[in-house]
Structures are given as structure tokens and as C-alpha cells.
Amino acid sequence: MSGQKNISLENIKIACRNCSLVALCLPMELEADDIEKLDAIVKRSRPLHRGDHLFRDDDKFLSIYVVKTGSVKTYAPSEDGGEQVLGFHLPGELIGLDAIEDGSHQCSAKVLETTAICEIPFYHLEELSSNIPSLQHQMYRLLSREIGQDENMLMLLGKRNAEERLAAFLLGLSDRFKRRGFSSSDFYLSMSRHEIGNYLGLAVETISRLFTRFQGDGLLNVKRKHIQLLQKKRLQAIILQEKIDGNERQYP
Amino acid sequence: MSGQKNISLENIKIACRNCSLVALCLPMELEADDIEKLDAIVKRSRPLHRGDHLFRDDDKFLSIYVVKTGSVKTYAPSEDGGEQVLGFHLPGELIGLDAIEDGSHQCSAKVLETTAICEIPFYHLEELSSNIPSLQHQMYRLLSREIGQDENMLMLLGKRNAEERLAAFLLGLSDRFKRRGFSSSDFYLSMSRHEIGNYLGLAVETISRLFTRFQGDGLLNVKRKHIQLLQKKRLQAIILQEKIDGNERQYP
DNA sequence: CGCAATATTGACCACTCTCAATGAGGGTGG
């Protein structure tokens, strides 16, 4: 994720100024003064460092968070130290939406590299959205999007083999970087192989082997955390291999 | 899911009258007259029959739906007839929340047995929630809950083996039936083995074998769609086997 | 009653995991 090496800091600054607003207002439907109101309740905090927690499982839910720069992983910890990585969050993306329901966080959020975060007190946001229908609408959309993304992951874990999962993961990252103005074919992974494997339901060794294979096949270059996607078309092709299910016929 | 055979129809009627309201208002924070307003925008439709679609992938998103009686599966179809089952929806549960984001449905919803549905036009609901803060809050909670449930599934698919998945599935159903006033240990599956397998990321044959094994171990009785859970404790125990991940140490 | 869809069961095999050893960076302290 950038930042690891010194990569176009200007770019990051430009892309991520007011990231919280970008995330909440895009696609934009808010009036200028509504944006100001929203801006007023956002807290900017000092940067966090690798390993810091934004919040932990079971913490009281007070705010949602937007990544400004850097990256965050969310994960469900279990007593014995094991965990399930639930997601990686890049600049502009929201964290904590799963905690609204019962007022406490369902997962932990840990910073993967030096990261700047905006905190948006949910109570204020909720109040504000009561008075600004377009903000309410935007909130519904953001929550809905989260559901859609999780459903995509369900699909990935339910139907895809190791190769397809990693290809989808890399192309997904690529898209998200692109959307935020970073290179879509040359980036740094801020998460370890282990975390990738955990996220994708695969063993570390499988991830490692796949990287080696993909590189051998000329699909990408990988050196540690540095990834260069060379043939995105072919990566796409890997994912697109539809599985025949044989279950339900097409309606004749 | 009940209904298959003639099981306590009275029970169903009692439990499911105004299911849409139950779903939206529980845990209840709405005033009586607000409930009436909500009630006023709900459309009750004639019952649907096995195989009917509530909506299809890419359909324009107009309403969310609440199951009153019966059951529905949502799934992401692919061109070749394959699919990924995303969820099974029992009385009182919502369908369609993932479609808010871009105004069209992300998945298809198909009725598994004779099923009664409430339709709630989303535009009206949104408008109403603008004027009733507690309804807005409830909407946020419902959307958030959906995210939490999907995250649970991610955990299941990422970390659990076949046995654990089926055990979790059955206990999950059991809980949901219980909450709605049905038996938690004796029920009918409205979905096929194939659909269960698809949902859990397993092959039909695996599901079949596991049922046989579970029955042999005295955990349950199964005859086709009829399930009797005999030893829920032991089923719980199957799920609780935490996986050592060995990744991140516990902070010393 | 007979066909089609659904389930069950068995045999075999492959993908991915596990275990184990080695290598490569990155950070710390001397």
C-alpha cells in the first residue's frame, strides 16, 4: 500500500484530503452547506502506527471510521489467538458499520502501516442524517454496499479455488487503488502473506506458491510486498472461468 | 421449514401476523402511531409458490421484502446456470437490502415453498424514516445486522471444515426457528441438499454423507427434509473447536 | 405408473493443508 516505500506522497495527500467526505458524499448528492455540517462533526486524529488498534472486538460502538491514508485490517479474533480476517480497508473506505446493530464492535480493527483516520461519531451522524435526507440516503447506500461486498466474498470463498481467489484479490486491490488515484498495476501490499491467506481461506504456503506460479507465468512481478500486475486480462480470465453447477436448469 | 407437512398452522399464523412489522420494529422503539404509518405503506401480496421469483438479478430495486410464512433463497446466478446461494430467509427476515446501493438487485430471490411476502416500497420507507428517527435508527440496525451475518458466514467459509459448517448451519436454523416460535429441534428443511451444499461451499455428496454420519453418531435424526436435533450440545461442541492460527501472538 | 429430480453410497483422485527445513529482510544493540 504505498507508504511502505516513499511513493508519491503528494499524490496521497491530494487523493485523500477530506477522505471522509469523499467516502460519505460520493456519488455526491449533498449541498455544500450540508457537507460543511458533516465536516463539522468529523474528528481528525493523530496518525496511528503499525499494530495499533482502532478498536477491539466488544468495544463500545461510538463512531465509524474512514481511512485517510494507510490501511487497516478488520478481523474476528478468537480466544486462542486465532483470527479470521474480514477485510482490508484502503483510503476512503469505511470501518465499523457492522457494529451499529448491537452497539458494540463485532470485530477488531488493526492498523497495518502508518495510517491516518477520520472518526465520525455515529450518534451525531445519525442525528444529522435525520435532517438531511440525502445524507440518510447515502448512509443506506453505504451500508448496502458493505452487504454487497460481503456477498461477493461469500461467492469467492464458496466457489473459487485458490488460484481464482488470489487473482480476484489482486484485481480487487488494483481496482480500489485505481479508484483512489493510485497505480492500478504497481503497488505495495501492506498485509502479510499470512493475512492474505487468512482472508482468502487459504494457507500461507498456498499464497506463496501461487505468487511464484503467477510470476513464472508472466502474470505479474512480485518481490516481497511489491506487486506489479503485468497481464490483468489473463488474471481476469482466471476469475471468469464459471463453474458449472449442474443444479438448477436455466428456465426453459 | 414447516409448511412442507401440515404443521401447526395456527402457530404459523400467530407468529407471523404482521411479520413485516415484527422485523422492522423489534426490538421495539416505535410509537404506536408510527407503527401504523409503517403499516400503511406495506403491501401484502398473494402467496407465491415453489420456484416463483420475488425478483431477479439486475431487476430494478423498488422494495424490500419480508417473509411472512414459508422460505426464500437468495442467490447470485451466473450465465451458465451455476449459482452461489447467498442465504435462506425464514419468516420475519428481510430480503433485498443489498440492492439499495445501486438501485438494482445484486442477486435473485426464489421461493422454496408456498410463501407469503410483505413488500415495503423502499422509497416510502426511506421517506418515512426521515420523519421518524427511531425508524431510521432501526433501519441502520437492520442493515448493520445483515453485515454482521455476512461476516459470520465469511468466518464459516474461511475457517470451518465440512462438519463444522453443517453443524453451524443446522444450529443456526434451529435458533431462527426458535426465535419465531417454532420448534428448535424438529423442523423441515425447505431447501435441497444441493442448495445447502452450495450455500456452505460443499458438494451435495458431502452434505449427504455428513447427515448420515451425524445420524449414526446420534446427533440427529434425518429423513429427507425432516430434521430432529437430538444432541444440540454436541453439535455446539463441533463448532466450538477453535482453530489455532499461530499467526499473531497474543500481546504479551 | 413411469419418468425425472433428489439423495445416498462407494471408489478414486486432486487440491490444498500440514509439517519441516531453508532463505531473506529488517530491526536492534554492540
Place this chain on the structure above:
DNA sequence: CCACCCTCATTGAGAGTGGTCAATATTGCG
């Protein structure tokens, strides 16, 4: 600045879970 250590990543060999293929019930439905 280098040595050392610790974590992370890579690679190999072997094993096991679950998938695939195929044959046989069983059920439901027209």
C-alpha cells in the same frame, strides 16, 4: 557498520479432506 535475531517468505514432501464420477435408491409429480 556488522552480527545477531526474529519474523516473514519460500520451497519441498507427504497426508487428508472433500470433490468428482458413477451407480443405485428413493421420492415426487404428471
